[in-house]
Amino acid sequence: MSDIAPLNKDSDHHSQAAQVATRVTVIGMVLDIALGILKCVAGILFFSQALFVDGIHSLSDAFSDLIVIAVMKASRRAPDQEHPYGHQRIETLGTMLLGTTLIAVGAALAWDNLERLISQADAPLPEWPVLVAALLSIGGKEWIFRYTRRVGRAIRSDLIVANAWHSRTDAFSSVIVLVSTAGAMLGFVWLDALAAVIVALIVGHVGWSFTWSSVKELVDTGIPSEELERLRNIARETEGVRNVHELRTRKMGQDILLDVHLVVSPNISVSEGHQIGMQVVDRMRETLDDIAYINFHIDPENDDEFEPTTLGLPERKDLDALLEDKLGVTIPHGRLRLHYLRNKIHLELFFDGHALDPEQSRIEALKQYLDSQPWFGSLRVWRS
Missing domain, CATH: 3.30.300 (GMP Synthetase; Chain A, domain 3)
Incomplete structure (x- = not known):
């Protein structure tokens, strides 16, 4: 006997989450565009390649914000007939696209500035407005990071949280620009090129972490083993459950989908077996809030210990x-x-x-x- 116990997520919940995500992302996008233009212009006018690269980083943030808005609108739609488990996979694809974009941007900028560092070409010293632009960037990006991360956690969105950390990398890179510019102004001109390479590598590293986590989710990677064992123990401790086997999980966005076989006495009624299964479902959801669907199967015997009953027996x-x-x-x-x-x-x-x-x-x-x-x-x- 099998049954599916979905978590009730109505369309209003999905719609509200999408609206909140869109609002915080638009705010971040406006800030990214403003800071990106400021840093690119200041980097060109006041001779800081590191600040210019940091400006490109901010503009790439604005591009990623557009991706986030489009993806959130699509992924937060309620389940329908063609997508009974929802549309959260779209969010996973969006996160992977964001990650690969960052990898490409980081690799291109790192290569360009590594050549400049190796060639040790003469370059004018950065000027003090570069320091001002870097400080403004640090303050603005740290604020939007904290705001966006708080919203992402509230609506349980990996994509919004990932976008928040994308903003944090921009703040980190601006700190590097600040330090390298101060060093270059003291005569260590090569620090500017080195800082540009480091910033580019940070961008690429963040992109790789987003991409890899998305790939693992798309191939149905399960939840951590310690959480899986905790769910197994909860099921075993439920009255009426004799054993648990074939407990499997997979992630879809922030949601967890779970399949479990529960061994009960073969002498109880079908309705009692179903009631035991619902007790297990309720206790599991109390343990992990992110469980969206639990597909439970009631077994009268443990198929792992005995040969499964064949279909050739008389009906x-x-x-x-x-x-x-x-x-x-x-x-x-x-x-x-x-x-x-x-x-x-x-x-x-x-x-x-x-x-x-x-x-x-x-x-x-x-x-x-x-x-x-x-x-x-x-x-x-x-x-x-």
Whole structure:
């Protein structure tokens, strides 16, 4: 018996999250454009290649912000018929696109400035306005980093959090520009080119971390082993659960999708087995808030310990016909209970002492016949 227990996420929730994400991203984009233009112009006018590279970094942030806005709008749509698990994979693809963009920008800038550093070409000393531009960049980017990260955590968006850290790298790079410019103004001109290379490598490193995390998610990497074991223990400790096997997870955006097989007593009803499964679902969600869907399967025996029951065993309709032939009466609906365990069928018959109930001799003949069948496990007859 299998069932899926989704977390209720209505369209209003998704819409509100998308609106909040768009607002913080637009604010960051405006800041990135302003700082990017300021740093590029100041870098050219006041002879700082490092500041110019930092300006390109800020403008790349603005480009990534556009990607984030488009991706968030698409990924935060509510589940529909074609995408029953939602659209969070779009967010993962957007994060990967953002990461690869940063890798490309970082590699190009690092190569250009590494050539300049190796050639040791004469260059004019940076001037004091470079320091002012770097300080403005540090303050602005640190503020937008903290604001964006807070929003990303609130709406549970890896993409927004990643974009926040993208802003933090811009602040780090501006610190490097500040220090290198001060050194260059003291006569160490090569510090400017070295700082430009370091900033470019930082950009590429951040891009690689975003890309790699997205790739792992796209190939359905599970949650950490310690969290998986914690969920397994929660299921085992739930009353009515005998064992747990085939516990699997995968990430889709910030959401966790989970599949679990729960071993319960083979003698309980279907509804009781389902109720036990729902208890497990509730306790797991109390432990991890990010679980969106839990697909649980109720097993009467552990398939890992015993050979799974084959499909070649007789079905109910076949057994109804057999019993009618051997007992000479039609078994009313609900009076025959079947247990398919360890490749055997165990039968339970319930009679209420009615005059049409079969004679004991016929039941003994039925037992004798069943003992000769390879699929037979046991027969229990109950009389009220």
